[in-house]
Structure formats: C-alpha cells, structure tokens
Amino acid sequence: MPSYEYKSVAARAAAIEQGAGRPAAALVADVRGSADGFFAVTDGMQAQAWQQTVRWTTGHETDAALIVPMRLGEVLIRHADLEIGYRPRTGRPRSSAITSTAR
Numbered sequence: 001m002p003s004y005e006y007k008s009v010a011a012r013a014a015a016i017e018q019g020a021g022r023p024a025a026a027l028v029a030d031v032r033g034s035a036d037g038f039f040a041v042t043d044g045m046q047a048q049a050w051q052q053t054v055r056w057t058t059g060h061e062t063d064a065a066l067i068v069p070m071r072l073g074e075v076l077i078r079h080a081d082l083e084i085g086y087r088p089r090t091g092r093p094r095s096s097a098i099t100s101t102a103r
Helices: 009-019 024-042 047-051 064-081 095-101
Strands: 053-055 061-063
Touching: 024 064, 047 064, 053 064, 061 064
Parallel strands: none
Antiparallel strands: 053 061
C-alpha cells in the first residue's frame, strides 16, 4: 500500500520553507517526535521487510534497509542548518560509522 511522506515534491519544499523560521526547540521536538514514531514502527519489523523496495516522493526507489542511514544523513544536514556550531567532519564518512549509530 503506497504511502508517502509528502503528497508531492512541491508540498515537501513548501513544508520545509514554512518550518524554516521556527525556533530550534520546536525543530528538535519535531525530530524527536518523528524519531519516536519511526522507531515504534520499525522496531517490530521482520528482517525480510527491510528488503522491500520503497519509493520516495521524488519517485526514487531503494531498499527499506537504506532508510535508517538516509534518515541519519538528513538529521546531520539539519543539525548544520540550525547554525548552532555543528559541522560534520570533512572527508567521506565510513559506512560503519553511519550504520553503527543507527538504532
């Protein structure tokens, strides 16, 4: 059953723009809430479910197993967006560093 995080790419862009001026505390609460919801669903997933193909709003398809490292990347980008002094290390991260921090 298809389910998308946004109705369209334009809706995603609008939601990001709408939230851009919100205070950091509100953004942190959103991330925590979405992480809690994500883990509530995924903690009970069977191993074979992670091999299913998922389709993003953009139409890009990937294995469900890549959702966690992709989400981590998105969170790291948003940390930098907050302009509170966080900067990712330069250079290419090792995949083990990404996967070992995934829940």
